[in-house]
Amino acid sequence: MSLEIERKFLVKNTDFKTASYQKKLVKQGYLNSDKSRTVRVRIADDKGFITIKGKSNTAGTTRFEWEKEINILEAEQLLLLCEPSIIDKTRFYIKSEHHIFEVDEFYSDNQGLIVAEIELNSENEEFKKPSWLGKEVTGTAKYYNSSLSKNPFKNW
Template sequence: MALEIERKFLVCDTTYRDLAYAKSRIKQGYICSASGRTVRVRIRDEKGFLTIKGKSDASGVKRYEWEREIPLQEAEELMLLCEPGIIDKTRYLVKSGHHTFEVDEFYGENEGLVVAEVELEEENEIFLRPSFLGEEVTGRTEYYNSSLMKMPYTKWGKSTT
């Protein structure tokens, strides 16, 4: 099992689009989105993936992650078992120094939200911060994809009464 160490930021402009060296369309759902563990099914372009993530540490920077590529047809079948609230987004890959930022531009009920993540080798690793990064939201659970499928970005601040 691999340890995922990443930091997450809001994005303050669209310059990442011109800086990106690759992009892909992602649709994902959650078979399980319980606190402390998630089981995710993802279709990225024409490939399927199954991912299991553990509970984040207190800072929200580290957690265990297991991921395997699965046949596209199996991923499509597993999507039918997912909880309501499919995540739909385009992921842009942007190099910054020795790191690659994954910038996710969301659609549907999460339209208007754009976040960037960078994976690190160690928690306090220094990285070159691209100009499009805004506020850091590492550890803020409302920005986890598993939370966005339950409480989409477009519904934040709206009363549920």
């Protein structure tokens, strides 16, 4: 188990795509999306993962996370058991000095939403903000993937 410290932002435009050094197609669902803990199943390209995340701190920046790679066939079977509304997205990876932004472009019921996350070593760590980075939404629950599976962007 590790401590995850991240900040989340809306994205103003698609300029990030030209700076991306890698992208993955992601499909994920939730076996449990309780606000105290989530249990997620994810397929990223040809790899499967199961992840458990704890409740965020009051700032929404820090929470416990446990993740394990699982067999792709097991991940596909577990997705069938997930709560309704599977998340489909492409995740782009962009280097910014000594950090990496992960930018998610959502599809299906969340089409039109683009969100960037950056993992940090401490809550107050400084980082360079690229020009395509928009409003910070760290700690805003409606932008959590588990929330998007229940109340998709198309319904806002």
